[in-house]
Amino acid sequence: MKIGIPKEIKNNENRVGMTPAGVFELIKNNHTVYVQKDAGFGSGFFDQDYKDVGATILETIEEVYTSSDMIVKVKEPIAEEYPLIKSHHVVFTYFHFASSEALTKAMLKSEAVCIAYETVEDIDGTLPLLTPMSEVAGRMAIQQGAKYLEKPIKGRGVLLGGVPGVPPGKVLVLGAGTVGIQAAKMAAGLGAHVTIMDINMKQLRYVNDVMPNHVVTEFSSEFNIRKRIKDHDLIVGGVLLKGAKAPNLITRDMLKEMRPGTVIVDVAVDQGGCVETSKPTTHEEPTYIIDDVVHYCVANMPGAVPYTSTLALTNVTLPYVLRLANQGWKKACENDKMLAKGLNVVNGKIVYQEIAEAFNWSVDAV
Template identity: 80%
Template sequence: MIIGIPKEIKNNESRVGMTPAGVFELTKYGHNVLIQSTAGDGSGFFDADYLHAGATIVNTIEEVYAASDMIVKVKEPIAREYGLIQKDQVVFTYFHFASSEPLTKAMIESKSVCIAYETVEDDEGTLPLLTPMSEVAGRMAIQQGAKYLEKPVKGRGVLLGGVPGVQPGKVLVLGAGVVGIQAAKMAAGLGAHVTIMDINMKRLRYVNDVMPPHVVTEFSNEYNIRKHIKTHDLIIGGVLLKGAKAPNLITREMLKEMRPGTVIVDVAVDQGGCVETTKPTTHEDPVYIIDDVVHYSVANMPGAVPYTSTVALTNVTLPYVVKLANQGWEKATVNDATLHKGLNIVKGEVVYKEIIEAFGWESAEV
């Protein structure tokens, strides 16, 4: 099979779909890997590294798409790429279809096979290809939140860890999944007081068992959320509904109950965000302010640490890429139930019901 690795062209996206180590593994099975020149530069992997691993370097993104049976990348295709995707071509990447109807319609029209990292799901209900980026984003959420709490960037002027004689900052984490756990861990490490909320008592019991005493748990409901947003300095949105649009746990009118300079970091932005006022931003222009509340909602947070993110992503995607290359997508998804759940759109038909529900469509074809 010919596997193509294009250069990511989303704003400030420096990750790449595969490391040289991944390329080397694929070439061992006799597959050809085409990688666009300089695709790995932002992650610290250069053309010479890929050549040494057995890849073929091509100059343009058009060449990659035109010659490849399967495309392996990081972020969803953007408008410039829609016309490059071919009928029957396998595209393996993060899609987050539920947050973008134009993308969904474009992939339906392409008649390609879209396998989404974020819906590959194992028997235990975990998402193995989303987990490492959620870990990165959860940890980064606290770094960024701490930065934007500073007064020069319109935050409250609070140091999360406090100092002797001054109480530490308060962090509210919505969701006790991978993002929430990692965010709570980082915030607790800085010395902040952390409240983590979820509707899953099993997750809250786990948090209570593994976190230090200054991380407290509370059941998530509107009453409790309204209570805490009045007193917490940094709010992390880490809610995930698999393949579906995130619920709005914080509405526009609730912003008025927050103190000026409160910071919201909505990690759920890829799935539409769990705050009503969330809109996707970029690393180039990451924040905006509504009702004196600072919103940080960069849609590709891990792209700011591309070396770490690319290695972590290839670690988990490569076994599935190998299966798809060795067996073809049809046989691979039949033989592997985990991979089968990654199928979102197949040759013009939406096969993941949460996408249909997200847009209120009546059928799988539009």
């Protein structure tokens, strides 16, 4: 199969779809790999690294798409890429369709096969291709939140870990999944007081067992959220509904109940956000302020640490890329029902129910 690795063109996205090590494995399996010039540069991988393992370097993104049967990316295609995607393409990347009607319509129009990293499942229901980026984003949420709590950038002026004689800052984490647990772990490591909320009692019991005593669990409800936002300094939104739009757990009116300079880091923004006032931002302009509350809503947080992120992503995507390349997408998905759950749009039709529901489209079309 001919596999293309284009350069990511989303704002400040420095990751690349495949490391040279991953390309080596594909070529070893008798596939042809086209890599766009400088595609890996932002992640610390150079054209010569890809040439050394047998890849062909192409100058433009148009050449990569034209030459390839399967496109392996990191982030969803943006408007400039829509015309490049054709009916013969298999596109394997993060899509997050439920948060973008324009992207969904464009991929339906292309009639390509769109397989989303974020909906591929393991037998136990976990999301193996989303997990490593959720781990990165969860840890970064505290790193960024701690920075934006500083007064020069309009935060409350709170040091999360406190100092002797001064209480530590308070962190509220919404969601006890991968993002939430990693955020809680990082915040606890800094010495902050952490409250983590979820509606899954089994997950809360797990958190209670593995976290230190200054991480407390609480059942998630509107009443409890309203109570906690009044005195917590940093709020991390880490709620995920597989393939669907994230629920708004914090509404616009709740911002007035927060103290000025409170920071919200909405990691769920690429699925629409779990805060009503969230809107996607970029690494260039990561924050905005509403009602004196600082919002950090960068939709590709792991793109800020591309070397770590690209290695972590290739570790988990490569086996699936090999399967798709070796068997073709139809046979690969027939043989692997967990991979088949990654199918979102196929030949002009939505095949993942939550996407249709996100736009109130007829489920009959699924």
